[in-house]
Amino acid sequence: MRNLIVIGIIVLSFLCVYFFSTQLQLILSKLAKAVGKKIGTYSVNREYALTKYIYMHRGSFLAKRYDWINEQLIALGLKRNGVTVVGYVSFWIFVALVMSIVIVMAAEMNMLLIPVIFAIVFVVSLVMTRVVVSERMEKREADIMDALDLIIPEIGSGVRNAIVKYTDNFAPSVQGDFRAFVINIQDRGYSFADAMYILSDSLGAIFRDFAQKAIFYEEIGESDMISIFDDITETNRLRRELRYTNNAEFAVLKTSFIVSCGIVAAYFVFLMFTDEFSRYFFLTTTKGNVLLVAIALVIFGVLSFISTIKSKAI
Structure with missing residues (x-):
């Protein structure tokens, strides 16, 4: 809690200085443009090299990962606006790094956990985007x-x-x-x-x-x-028929899983209100908190898997 307060004070102080200092705004603006230009140039150069490689090595691991992200950018309309796969991944790496540091400091965790938190935030961010655009990918x-x-x-x-x-x-x-x-x-x-x-x-x-x-x-x-x-x-023609069949099957599967999760969640809430030991373990102890996060990640992972595999290219 103390670390969270310190972070809040630092951020608030910076914002106050920023909004009332024209010179600081000018310096940060120039810095942002310079960094953005460097990142943009690097992303475009690497993207061109990647595109040629992917085109010639369709079955490679890198090609499959590239296509997985590239399809998201296409569905979101970002590809048309000049956003590259390299730039997109670089952005989420930066966001995940900042968020992992903030989470570790705010929760007063061991700094050695930063790589673990970073990996979780990075993967969850990419998967959430894929879930959001899955229906749009099928339409495209x-x-x-x-x-x-x-x-x-x-x-x-x-x-x-x-x-x-x-x-x-x-x-x-x-x-x-x-x-x-x-x-x-x-x-x-x-x-x-x-x-x-x-x-x-x-x-x-x-x-x-x-x-x-x-x-x-x-x-x-x-x-x-x-x-x-x-x-x-x-x-x-065959792809359209298979897509229609898959959509019907996945709709039933997804509905069944959501209903099951709802029943489990309702029982968990009931347990929190009626069982003092369970309430203390899950809401107070470190092991209980970790277990709750693990359960949430499993549910998120299964739902994401169902949503993303349904929109996977056939």
């Missing part, structure tokens, strides 16, 4: 498949021409990405392959198979190669 996946269903029958006239022809018919969530692809080729002088790499990174893993075949098709340029796209249409 469906929009991308609908776009491919329009593009593939017109591949004979060229991939770029097919995209230009149907851009206005695509769902609003993906129109901007396809328009950026066309602009990169027409106005910015990008090669077809480079523009397709960027488009694939913006649309996510579900578009990657089409992107690879489109680059190969454009390089070969033979009309009899159109058949390589046929399996994409069939795969999308």
Whole structure:
């Protein structure tokens, strides 16, 4: 409690000085811009290198982790605003580090616990974001498949021409990405392959198979190669059927688990009011507090797993 009061006094003092000192505001503003520029440059450079590696090593551990985060950024619309996976992860690392230090100091814990608290806060932050955007990810996946269903029958006239022809018919969530692809080729002088790499990174893993075949098709340029796209249409059809089945099954599973958790929670509340030893153990002792946190993390983990695995690319 004493540490929490000290932290509060320090923060309040800093805020008072900040709001009444124009020079301090100017210095911090310049510092923030300089740091932001450095982080932004580093993130963009590393992101470009990562994108090329991920595209060539789809089955690697790094590629799977990258896709897991990248799909979140795409669903949130942050990718379109220039937010990179490297920058996103760096942000949460910084937030988790600050929060872990504050938690340890406020609770007067051993400083050696900072790495443990940091890991928990970092993982929980990423998982919470994934849970929030899981439904949006499924909707965007469906929009991308609908776009491919329009593009593939017109591949004979060229991939770029097919995209230009149907851009206005695509769902609003993906129109901007396809328009950026066309602009990169027409106005910015990008090669077809480079523009397709960027488009694939913006649309996510579900578009990657089409992107690879489109680059190969454009390089070969033979009309009899159109058949390589046929399996994409069939795969999308099967993916829609499987997604529908999965959603129905997961809805039942999630409802059953929430009802079970509700029953357990109700019994726990009843126990707190009726059993003095349980109330003392869970609310007063360190072991009881740790056990409560562990129970909460398990429940959060299971619910998160159910929500995120349902939206995982099929």
